[in-house]
Amino acid sequence: MAAPSTSPRGTLERSVRERVPPLLTDLYQFTMAYAYWRAGRNQEPAVFELFFRDNPFGGGFSLFAGLQDCLLFLRGFRFTEHDVEFLRSVLPPTTDPAFFQFLLGLDCSGVTLRSVPEGSVAFARVPVMEVEGPLAVVQLLETSLLCLVNYASLVCSNAARFRLAAGPKRMLLEMGLRRAQGPDGGLSASRYAHIGGFDLTSNVQAGFLFGIPVVGTMAHSYVTSFTSLEEVWPQTLVAANGAGDLVDVVSLIKSWLSRVCELLGAEPGRIHEGELAAFSSYAIAYPQNFLPVIDSYSVARSGLLNFCAVALALCQLGYRPVGVRLDSGDLCRQSVDVRRVFRLCSERFSVPAFETLTIVGTNNISEQSMTELTKKENEIDAVGVGTHLVTCTKQPSLGCVYKLVEVRGRPRMKISEDPKKSTVPGRKAVYRLLDPEGHPFLDLLCLKEEPPPKAGLPLSCYPLGGENCPAAVTPAQVICLRQEVFSKGQVTERLCSAAETRAKVQSSLQTLHPRHKRLHEPDSYTVALSEKLHNLILELQEASGNFLLAN
Structure with a gap:
């Protein structure tokens, strides 16, 4: 029937x-x-x-x-x-x-x-x-x-094959809809990539039709749309337990930024304020789903520092940030550097949540680059794959x-x-x-x-x-x-x-x-x-x- x-x-x-x-x-x-x-x-x-x-x-x-x-x-x-x-x-x-x-x-x-x-x-x-x-x-x-x-x-x-190259533990995210051969190709790709071993999809319709877990946070366009902290609105957030008054999150983030820069010997003046504003605004909107892309300007000099400041503010309010996404450059090397900073923050500021932050890597991943990534030292927990998965370029x-x-x-x-x-x-x-x-x-x-x-x-x-x-x-x-x-x-x-x-x-x-x-x-x-x-x-x-x- x-x-x-x-x-x-x-x-x-x-x-x-x-x-x-x-x-x-x-x-x-x-x-x-x-x-x-x-x-x-x-x-x-x-x-x-x-x-x-x-x-x-x-x-x-x-x-x-x-x-x-x-x-x-x-x-x-x-x-x-x-x-x-x-x-x-x-x-x-x-x-x-x-x-x-x-x-x-x-x-x-x-x-x-x-x-x-x-x-x-x-x-x-x-x-x-x-x-x-x-x-x-x-x-x-x-x-x-x-x-x-x-x-x-x-x-x-x-x-x-991507799953075999990645190994059984690393999370795999399919994100190829925009590169697929038309809407039906994209929908079929999301469905059968999941069946073949991918854990998650960015495709909302595939989640609706096939029950595949759907994930996604922000693109570079969101980050680059901000120029200053004055654009953050609202600038307040209540603690995770709902108790107490609204907290001025922007001021709290600024305070944490100073401490992070001091810890890492960074120059606050080289940090991109628009990026900090984007992270702050998104964290206020989704305090339980904070996973920004941190390479819009410079991972080491801006993105990572801004993330740590916002994430530490969230932790102080009782929230658990999710992690970061790397989308350019040497993903393996960057992930090792990022993990080192997370551990430093966890130890110096007594924030255990920083030990389990997720690092996502996305950058035109192919089967070959997935295999190479698996062989190299890295701290990448999840990999997003688009073009080479859904178009089957090989x-x-x-x-x-x-x-x-x-x-x-x-x-x-x-x-x-x-x-x-x-x-x-x-x-x-x-x-x-x-x-x-x-x-x-x-x-x-x-x-x-x-x-x-x-x-x-x-x-x-x-x-x-x-x-x-x-x-x-x-x-x-x-x-x-x-x-x-x-x-x-x-x-x-x-x-x-x-x-x-x-x-x-x-x-x-x-x-x-x-x-x-x-x-x-x-x-x-x-x-x-x-x-x-x-x-x-x-x-x-x-x-x-x-x-x-x-x-």
């Missing part, structure tokens, strides 16, 4: 309907569907598979994401009168009018979707989705499903494809002059084989009718990309990767929240052997065919070769 429209789930489903209507596809899907319909083939049972050919970013794995939107898309798949009228205008005028009536009656009640669980580790050439149903319908679904999976899986995988597309593998119960295979573009025919079962330590070491593709492999029993298989030489393996455990998630027009698995899928991602990644998780030069993961599936491919290739020779 669909969730009520006022619920978060109802809002999400409405969002999918609005963003991914049935017309969000390529025109040739309709021309093929029409040709099937004219030939009387539109109801033939067919099976397509969705997979990608190479692991992204030169890595050893990918993550599968976007399934939930695919399910909501299938559940709401309908053509309206307006849709059909537009199709009349773009399809050739010779198109039979009865075809448009046929489209008005289409839905996905005859479609069955089997899938790898969303948030699972996935590998190149392993089908992550199987779509079964009437030929014309499952053909029409191709582009939309690819659109929903490609970017989601790519961003999720990119985020997971690889702009995952390259998922959607290929026909069976029609009318007969296997179909694309036999390309480029062997890499050949497809694996037939309906399949997909199994993940684990070693005695619980690490996956091989994904096995079998024909659907084959019995599943059994733990502890040796089996013979043919690794993809090998030299047609069989390999003998013995799994300690066997996991069936496919599950039915959509049937008869209904979603058959519970839809998970972003937080739940995020937990699945981390659990799935933890099972991977470190050699497959390495960000650089990882070991290749083995994907193999069962003996029967390997023989089927040889038969189809031989039949195709004989056909070409005969003609």
Whole structure:
């Protein structure tokens, strides 16, 4: 049953309907569907598979994401009168009018979707989705499903790599909305970056739709908009416990500034008053959320001193400042200097809160700079990442494809002059084989009718990309990767929240052997065919070769 429209789930489903209507596809899907319909083939049972050919970013794995939107898309798949009228205008005028009536009656009640669980580790050439149903319908679904999976899986995988580079303890903030490829790209990036391992987002709409924790305080523009302390209004604040009269905060801050300058041997005259005014004004507005950017002018000579003065005033009134943000220069070196000053203030002024202040680093962070940051001495507690995360600058597309593998119960295979573009025919079962330590070491593709492999029993298989030489393996455990998630027009698995899928991602990644998780030069993961599936491919290739020779 669909969730009520006022619920978060109802809002999400409405969002999918609005963003991914049935017309969000390529025109040739309709021309093929029409040709099937004219030939009387539109109801033939067919099976397509969705997979990608190479692991992204030169890595050893990918993550599968976007399934939930695919399910909501299938559940709401309908053509309206307006849709059909537009199709009349773009399809050739010779198109039979009865075809448009046929489209008005289409839905996905005859479609069955089997899938790898969303948030699972996935590998190149392993089908992550199987779509079964009437030929014309499952053909029409191709582009939309690819659109929903490609970017989601790519961003999720990119985020997971950033998480691996950052380590498990450092907080990661996604802040790429302004750099994303349009509003929907930005929203999808926030969602799947969180699922891939980021803790927080700056994107308010993503917080509303997906329950991702939202954070943010101020930009440089806020700081540079102030010129003097006279612009601070109001200039008073009550103590955190609400007791006592209003306190003249500006005077209190000035007093603390003198003490901080004396402690650090700084020159008060070189401090930027406008910056101090900005910090003071913001602290009065949000005394429990004080985390300013401190590099608008000079971190060492102005920003850090101004922060300490305002933060110490807040502490005196019973509030707890949050920390600072560094956005330029050598973040590692600056963070060490900033932490040293925090500890000095904590010790000299007996303010324990200064020991736990947060230092956030943001400055065009890439996977490479994240890796370097992790290796260097630094005191950065949280890192904000934007452009390189949401635009996936190292690889702009995952390259998922959607290929026909069976029609009318007969296997179909694309036999390309480029062997890499050949497809694996037939309906399949997909199994993940684990070693005695619980690490996956091989994904096995079998024909659907084959019995599943059994733990502890040796089996013979043919690794993809090998030299047609069989390999003998013995799994300690066997996991069936496919599950039915959509049937008869209904979603058959519970839809998970972003937080739940995020937990699945981390659990799935933890099972991977470190050699497959390495960000650089990882070991290749083995994907193999069962003996029967390997023989089927040889038969189809031989039949195709004989056909070409005969003609």
